[in-house]
Structures are given as C-alpha cells and as structure tokens.
Amino acid sequence: MGWFVGWLNSFVQNTLTKNSIATPSRLKESGILSMNSRNLNYISRYNPRRLLPLVDDKLTTKRMAEKAGVDVPKLIGVIEYQSDIRKLKGILEPLEKFVIKPAKGSGGKGILVITGRDSDRYVKASGESLSFNAISRDVSNILGGLYSLGGKSDIAVIESLIVADPIFKDYSFEGVPDIRVIVFRGFPVMAMMRLATRKSDGKANLHQGAVGVGLDIATGNSLRSVQHDLPVSTHPDTGHNFSTLNVPHWHKILSLSAACYEMTNLGYLGVDLVLDKNLGPLILELNARPGLAIQIANGQGIKPRLQLIESLRKHDLPIEERVAFSQQHFGVATLSTLQRT
Amino acid sequence: MKGRFQLGLMVAVLIVAGLGLTLYKHFALGFPLLGKDISTVWSVEAWVSFKAQGEAAQASLTLPDQQSDVRILDESFASPGYGINQTNDGGQRRAVWSTRKADGRQDLFYKVKLRLEPGISPSVNDQPEPFIAPVLPEPYQTAATSLLNQVTDRSADPVSFAGTMINQFNAKEPDQNANMLLGMVEEGVRLPDLLVNLLHMGNIPARIVRGLHLEDGRRRQPIVDMIEVYDGTQWQLFDPKTGKAGNPDAFFLWQRGAKSLLDVMGGVNSDVKFSIISQNVPTRELALTQATQDGAALIDFSIYSLPLEVQNAFKIILLIPIGVLTVLFMRIVVGLRTSGTFMPVLIAMAFLQTQLIPGLVIFISLVSIGLWIRSFLSQQNMLLVARLGAVIIVVILIMAAMSILSWKLGITQALTVTFFPMIILAWTIERMSILWEEEGPKDVFKEGGGSLLVATMSYLLMSNPIVEQLTFNFPELMLTLLGIVLLLGQYTGYRLLELKRFYPLVHSVDSVHSVHSEK
Numbered sequence: 001m002g003w004f005v006g007w008l009n010s011f012v013q014n015t016l017t018k019n020s021i022a023t024p025s026r027l028k029e030s031g032i033l034s035m036n037s038r039n040l041n042y043i044s045r046y047n048p049r050r051l052l053p054l055v056d057d058k059l060t061t062k063r064m065a066e067k068a069g070v071d072v073p074k075l076i077g078v079i080e081y082q083s084d085i086r087k088l089k090g091i092l093e094p095l096e097k098f099v100i101k102p103a104k105g106s107g108g109k110g111i112l113v114i115t116g117r118d119s120d121r122y123v124k125a126s127g128e129s130l131s132f133n134a135i136s137r138d139v140s141n142i143l144g145g146l147y148s149l150g151g152k153s154d155i156a157v158i159e160s161l162i163v164a165d166p167i168f169k170d171y172s173f174e175g176v177p178d179i180r181v182i183v184f185r186g187f188p189v190m191a192m193m194r195l196a197t198r199k200s201d202g203k204a205n206l207h208q209g210a211v212g213v214g215l216d217i218a219t220g221n222s223l224r225s226v227q228h229d230l231p232v233s234t235h236p237d238t239g240h241n242f243s244t245l246n247v248p249h250w251h252k253i254l255s256l257s258a259a260c261y262e263m264t265n266l267g268y269l270g271v272d273l274v275l276d277k278n279l280g281p282l283i284l285e286l287n288a289r290p291g292l293a294i295q296i297a298n299g300q301g302i303k304p305r306l307q308l309i310e311s312l313r314k315h316d317l318p319i320e321e322r323v324a325f326s327q328q329h330f331g332v333a334t335l336s337t338l339q340r341t
Numbered sequence: 342m343k344g345r346f347q348l349g350l351m352v353a354v355l356i357v358a359g360l361g362l363t364l365y366k367h368f369a370l371g372f373p374l375l376g377k378d379i380s381t382v383w384s385v386e387a388w389v390s391f392k393a394q395g396e397a398a399q400a401s402l403t404l405p406d407q408q409s410d411v412r413i414l415d416e417s418f419a420s421p422g423y424g425i426n427q428t429n430d431g432g433q434r435r436a437v438w439s440t441r442k443a444d445g446r447q448d449l450f451y452k453v454k455l456r457l458e459p460g461i462s463p464s465v466n467d468q469p470e471p472f473i474a475p476v477l478p479e480p481y482q483t484a485a486t487s488l489l490n491q492v493t494d495r496s497a498d499p500v501s502f503a504g505t506m507i508n509q510f511n512a513k514e515p516d517q518n519a520n521m522l523l524g525m526v527e528e529g530v531r532l533p534d535l536l537v538n539l540l541h542m543g544n545i546p547a548r549i550v551r552g553l554h555l556e557d558g559r560r561r562q563p564i565v566d567m568i569e570v571y572d573g574t575q576w577q578l579f580d581p582k583t584g585k586a587g588n589p590d591a592f593f594l595w596q597r598g599a600k601s602l603l604d605v606m607g608g609v610n611s612d613v614k615f616s617i618i619s620q621n622v623p624t625r626e627l628a629l630t631q632a633t634q635d636g637a638a639l640i641d642f643s644i645y646s647l648p649l650e651v652q653n654a655f656k657i658i659l660l661i662p663i664g665v666l667t668v669l670f671m672r673i674v675v676g677l678r679t680s681g682t683f684m685p686v687l688i689a690m691a692f693l694q695t696q697l698i699p700g701l702v703i704f705i706s707l708v709s710i711g712l713w714i715r716s717f718l719s720q721q722n723m724l725l726v727a728r729l730g731a732v733i734i735v736v737i738l739i740m741a742a743m744s745i746l747s748w749k750l751g752i753t754q755a756l757t758v759t760f761f762p763m764i765i766l767a768w769t770i771e772r773m774s775i776l777w778e779e780e781g782p783k784d785v786f787k788e789g790g791g792s793l794l795v796a797t798m799s800y801l802l803m804s805n806p807i808v809e810q811l812t813f814n815f816p817e818l819m820l821t822l823l824g825i826v827l828l829l830g831q832y833t834g835y836r837l838l839e840l841k842r843f844y845p846l847v848h849s850v851d852s853v854h855s856v857h858s859e860k
Contacts, residue, residue: 027843
C-alpha cells in the first residue's frame with residue numbers, strides 16, 4: 001500500500017511540474033496572496049465601499065490630490081456632456097501633446113495619448129495618426145460609458161502629457177513608464193515599474209503585454225522583470241538589460257504613495273506614479289483593487305509583508321516613520337528573515 | 342472572529358435544514374428522491390342533470406365514503422349558482438346542492454380522485470343495523486320459505502347461505518321456488534331488493550350497496566347494485582348477477598344501503614351519469630395530495646399550493662440557483678473569466694429551450710454576425726446608447742432572418758432562436774467588440790469561450806432530469822445551496838488557474854532558496 005501512495009504522489013507531482021502547475025501548499029509557503037483572499041481579507045476589510053467612488057473617479061482623485069498638496073499631472077479640461085464636445089476643438093487647438101482619459105475607466109481602458117500634431121491630424125504614442133473626428137468619437141464613447149463599470153455615463157478628462165524622465169528611455173518602448181506602489185494601511189509594501197512595449201501599444205498595462213519590473217522597497221533597484229507573467233531579463237523591443245535599472249527620487253515616491261492613505265483612508269491601495277522630467281514624481285491614479293501581478297514581478301509573495309503590518313501595535317505613525325519602517329523591513333537585504341517567519 | 346462563527350453557524354443551519362427537510366419529505370411523506378415513479382389515479386365524475394321548474398331547486402347526491410383497499414385523494418364540486426352542503430344522513434355522506442331559483446336544464450358535477458391501495462382499511466363503525474324479516478304476499482311467501490329451507494340445508498354459514506341462494510336465481514334452469522319468486526322481478530321488484538329481503542327472512546344481515554367498476558375511458562357508466570352480507574365480523578360482497586363472492590377487481594363502492602342515490606326537489610327528469618378515467622400520475626403528486634390530506638404544513642406553504650401555470654414557471658426558476666452555483670464555482674474556485682457575471686446562466690436557460698448543439702450554433706452565429714455588423718457601426722460617429730439600440734435591432738433582424746431562412750430550408754431547430762434574450766445578446770456583442778478593439782481577438786475568444794464553457798456546464802446540470810426532479814420536488818434544497826454559496830463566499834484559497842499563473846513565481850523562489858542554502 002505504501003509504495004502505491006508514494007508512486008501516486010510522485011506521479012501527481014510530475015504531472016503538475018510538467019504542466020507548470022504549482023501546488024496550493026507551495027504557493028502558501030511562498031506567501032502568495034490569492035485573488036479570493038485579496039478580495040475578502042484585504043479589499044473588503046480595509047476599503048470601505050463608501051470610499052471607493054473617491055478613487056473610481058479620476059477627476060475626484062485629482063481634485064482631492066490637488067487639495068491635499070499631492071503632486072499630480074496638470075488638468076487641462078473636462079468634457080462632461082455630449083453637447084460639450086463642441087468645445088473640444090477649442091480645448092485641443094493650442095495643445096501639442098495631451099492625454100484624454102475616462103474619469104471612471106478601469107484597467108487603462110479608453111486612454112488616448114497624443115504625443116504630437118501632424119498638420120490636422122493627431123499623432124498617437126504608437127505613431128498612428130487620428131483625425132479630429134476620430135478623437136471626438138472617442139470622447140463621445142467615453143461620455144456614453146463605454147469604458148466605465150456597468151456602462152454608466154462618464155466624464156472625459158484632458159490633462160497635460162507627462163514628459164517622461166529620459167533616464168528610462170532605454171527601458172521603455174514609447175509611452176511613459178509608471179510605478180505602482182501597494183500601500184497597506186499607509187505603509188508602502190511592494191513596488192514595481194511598468195514599462196511599455198510595442199505589444200502593449202505604448203501603454204504601461206501588464207495585461208496588454210507591458211513589462212513589470214519588481215523594485216526593492218529599500219532602494220528602488222530592480223529585482224526581477226516579467227512579461228505576461230513570465231520572467232524576462234531584457235526589454236523585448238530595446239534589448240536593454242533591466243538589472244541595472246534604478247528609480248531616482250525613490251524616497252519621494254514612497255512618501256507620496258504613503259500620503260495617499262491620509263488622502264483617501266483606503267487601507268489597501270495601489271498608487272500609480274510617473275516620473276516627469278521637470279516635475280519629478282506625480283500621482284497618476286489610485287486603484288482600490290490593485291492586481292496581483294506585482295508579486296510575480298517581485299518574485300515574492302506579498303502576504304508576509306501584509307501580515308507584518310497587520311501585527312503592528314501602532315499604525316497611526318507619521319508618513320516619514322512609515323516609509324522608514326517599510327524601507328527597513330521590506331528591503332531585499334532584510335526580506336529573507338521575513339520569509340522565514 | 343465572532344462574525345465568522347455566526348456565518349459558520351448560519352451555513353451549517355442552512356445546509357442541515359435543507360437536507361433535513363428533503364429527507365423528511367422523502368421518508369415521512371413519501372416523495373420519490375430519484376426517478377419518476379408512476380401510479381394510477383382514477384378520476385370518477387358524477388354528472389347530475391335535471392330540468393328545473395323556475396323555482397327553488399335542491400339536489401342531493403350520495404357521496405362515496407372511505408373504504409378498504411381504496412384511498413380517496415381529492416373531491417371537488419362544480420356547480421355555478423348553487424350552494425353546496427355536505428350532510429351526514431345516517432352514516433352516509435350526501436352532497437346537497439341548493440339554489441333559490443333555477444330554470445331550464447341544470448348540470449351539477451361532483452368529482453372524486455382515488456387510488457387503489459390494497460391493504461388499507463379505514464376504521465369506520467360499520468355494524469349491521471337491526472332489521473325485521475319482511476313478509477311477502479302469497480304465493481311468494483310460501484315459495485320463499487321452502488327455498489330458504491332448501492338453502493339452509495345446503496349451507497354452513499351466512500356467506501355460503503347467501504352464495505347458494507343467489508346461485509339458485511342465476512342457475513340456467515332455476516328450480517320451482519326460485520322460478521316462482523322471479524315472477525316478482527317481472528312484476529317490477531328489483532332482484533337485489535328481493536335477494537336482500539330473502540336474506541333477511543333467513544335472519545342474515547344484508548344490504549344493497551352501489552358502486553362502479555373502474556374501467557378507463559368509460560362515460561355514462563351505470564351504477565351497479567351489489568349485495569353485502571354480514572358474516573359476523575365483516576361485510577362480504579356478492580354480485581347478484583353472478584353469485585360471485587368477494588370484492589371484484591377495481592370496484593369502487595359509492596353507496597351503502599338502499600336509500601336513493603339522487604333526490605331532486607324543484608326539478609324533473611333528473612338523472613345521474615358517471616364517467617371514469619384513469620391517469621398516470623407521478624408518485625410525487627400523489628405524495629402531495631396524501632400529505633395535504635394528512636395536513637403536513639410543509640406542503641401547505643409550498644410551491645405546490647400555487648396554480649399549475651405558476652408552478653411550471655417555478656420549475657425553470659428553481660433551476661437558476663444551479664446555474665448560479667456553477668458560475669460561482671467556475672469563478673471562485675477555478676478562476677475562469679466570463680463576459681458578464683451571470684450571462685452564462687441566461688445563455689444556459691436559452692439552451693434549455695433550444696437544446697445544446699443548436700443553441701451553441703445559434704449563439705455563436707448570432708454573436709459573430711452581430712460583431713461583424715457592429716464593426717460597421719463603430720466606424721460611424723454614434724452615441725453609445727444609440728449604438729446599443731442599433732445593435733439590439735440588428736440582433737432582432739438577424740433572429741428573424743435566421744428563423745425564416747431555416748424554416749425555408751427545413752431546419753426547424755433554428756426556430757428556437759427566439760428563446761435567446763436579445764438585450765443580453767446585444768450587450769454581449771457590444772462588450773466583445775470593445776474587447777476586440779482594446780485587447781485583440783485573443784481575449785474575445787478567451788472570454789467568449791469561458792462564457793460558453795460555463796453556460797454549457799450549467800446547461801448540462803440544469804437539463805439533468807435528476808437535478809430538475811430534485812430542485813422542483815425539494816425546493817428546500819435551495820437552503821442547502823444558499824449555505825454552499827455562503828461558504829464559497831468565504832473561500833480565500835487559490836483559484837485553480839492561479840496555481841498555473843503563479844508557478845514561475847514559486848519556481849524562482851525555489852531557486853533563490855537553493856542559492857541561499859548553497860551559501
């Protein structure tokens with residue numbers, strides 16, 4: 001009987017490995033947060049529903065951030081009603097570069113990035129050019145609720161295009177790289193950088209094929225990079241190696257992210273930032289349901305970090321102390337001890 | 342922690358209550374758990390008709406009683422304009438219809454449903470009443486006396502006495518005395534009455550009973566007179582025409598005693614006719630009526646108390662939780678992406694009408710044609726709501742075109758296209774086309790395939806006869822389902838697809854570990 005159980009066990013193990021399927025116990029050991037656990041133990045526990053509209057609407061977020069003194073890209077204009085589309089021409093006329101996004105869009109849907117003008121036409125980040133009519137149709141779609149949850153009518157927000165910090169030029173195919181920081185109860189716990197690829201159409205969206213680079217919370221150095229959940233070492237378009245990547249203004253980035261907790265009161269928050277050449281780190285948007293891919297980019301489960309913070313006796317520390325705590329405990333150097341506990 | 346305990350308790354109570362009620366209904370009330378048992382139920386209708394004289398009218402009809410080997414399931418009266426009373430007339434139930442004013446032909450109905458159930462014997466007080474031996478006019482009295490003497494010699498007990506005597510009258514060549522007495526029948530005395538009188542003269546308790554032979558599809562069936570003889574402990578039935586003793590197969594006793602079957606006041610030409618049909622009824626329905634009779638409260642407050650039409654609607658509605666559970670399982674435990682959370686359930690319900698393969702073909706072709714037409718629309722500058730409206734109209738047009746075309750081609754399956762919910766289809770097309778524009782066709786196939794897979798799984802479960810039987814007969818099981826859903830809502834483990842998604846992550850963690858240990 002014993003040999004049979006042993007044989008069965010090794011057979012199951014082999015089959016799983018051959019199909020690259022992990023066992024639940026192995027994932028648990030590595031502290032990987034599952035989607036169900038994220039929803040139940042973190043989002044529904046720490047993100048009260050009444051606060052969600054604050055981050056679901058980018059316009060509200062932006063105004064809230066401006067009020068709180070948190071740096072955000074400049075707001076150029078807002079199109080609220082279909083009849084306002086007539087004003088669009090006037091708003092866009094003087095602009096060379098701009099971004100149009102739905103205020104309630106999710107997952108980067110419906111974001112239009114215009115990087116230049118070609119006489120009458122507007123040039124997208126990918127080099128494709130659009131007529132004014134195509135843009136006003138996009139705006140009309142946004143207002144109609146094409147990109148919002150449940151198809152509710154929406155608002156189109158026009159804001160200034162970020163001038164990407166040139167230090168990431170070699171790491172990104174067009175588009176602006178953005179930095180995602182998970183902030184748990186005010187503590188930055190995990191971070192990654194998202195770099196656009198040709199495949200992702202210049203958008204820093206992992207789902208669409210952007211590269212995710214895990215970042216060391218202590219230093220802002222790269223840890224590991226993945227595309228479509230699989231490890232890569234160089235950028236698929238530029239061929240640049242990620243291992244030398246370091247994010248400047250790292251301390252500022254962590255402080256800005258941590259400040260979003262005071263701003264929104266959301267306990268489990270994904271903060272998306274960009275580095276502007278002239279303005280430094282800016283908050284792009286907030287996400288009350290940040291995805292799990294950050295764990296893959298970091299090569300680490302997030303759960304031990306969340307549990308460490310939950311076990312703290314005192315949470316209402318000043319921003320600087322929270323950032324210092326995170327840098328001290330979640331840096332690569334100290335992580336291995338956390339893994340073991 | 343407290344909330345968790347409360348929820349756990351709730352889940353346990355729901356699951357146990359659902360299963361417990363189901364088992365109770367199965368074991369105590371006799372609902373079949375699986376399969377469709379069939380039983381025969383006889384439906385006997387008495388049709389009373391008479392011609393009213395334009396004044397108050399009253400008709401009273403003898404009603405059947407509980408009797409051995411027969412279970413009366415249900416009775417009903419139909420008689421517009423009449424008030425109905427049930428009376429008890431010397432141990433015999435009677436229905437009394439009455440009205441203030443009636444004119445012309447009147448039709449009154451009484452319907453009784455019954456099932457032959459050998460072995461049941463209701464405890465009714467059925468002792469013979471005292472009687473006085475009648476005296477017949479001469480020369481019949483003399484003939485009777487000598488016949489009775491003859492029969493007494495040849496019999497041992499009341500039963501054999503009755504049998505022998507009836508045989509005397511039914512013999513091919515009746516003897517002299519019997520022949521003489523048959524003269525009374527020719528004069529208008531009914532044979533059963535004569536036989537009962539003779540038995541009384543022999544000091545044997547006897548009576549006339551009336552009943553019906555249960556045969557399927559009989560209309561205008563006459564009521565049959567029989568004779569019952571008391572043997573000291575119980576009544577024995579005799580057929581006066583054959584002299585056979587014992588209860589004939591499928592004989593339903595309607596009336597005991599010689600009192601009239603039907604009395605009508607305020608009317609003429611009264612008549613009562615009987616029609617009989619047998620129905621094959623699932624045992625469930627039978628259990629139902631029996632439980633209603635026994636006053637099981639569980640049945641009284643259930644779906645079965647609703648009109649039949651509503652019950653049929655519920656048959657489908659009660660299947661929805663099964664589809665919902667499938668969707669939840671595929672989402673929470675497997676982690677499959679579908680377009681629209683419960684859209685697969687709606688598709689599965691459409692599949693119930695169309696069957697699986699035609700349903701899949703219709704759905705895929707509808708959505709494909711819709712996507713193609715939608716791509717034209719997306720080139721136009723349109724408001725979203727208007728475009729959605731346009732897609733709905735286009736979907737309807739495609740449906741109509743598919744129906745007409747398939748009808749001409751003789752493919753009748755495609756006519757079921759009308760069962761697909763149009764608005765859902767239009768939304769699906771809209772969502773898919775956006776997905777196509779944003780994420781490319783790969784995601785469309787992934788999401789569409791996921792939806793169809795979940796819909797197919799729900800359909801296979803929902804169309805399963807056992808599942809249908811269980812959900813409809815035991816709606817209590819929904820409590821159990823609710824418990825399971827609450828339990829699933831607490832599941833924080835990994836989804837099956839996450840096991841694959843996070844594999845590279847564990848893999849690298851492993852290599853990091855091995856590097857550490859090498860150091």
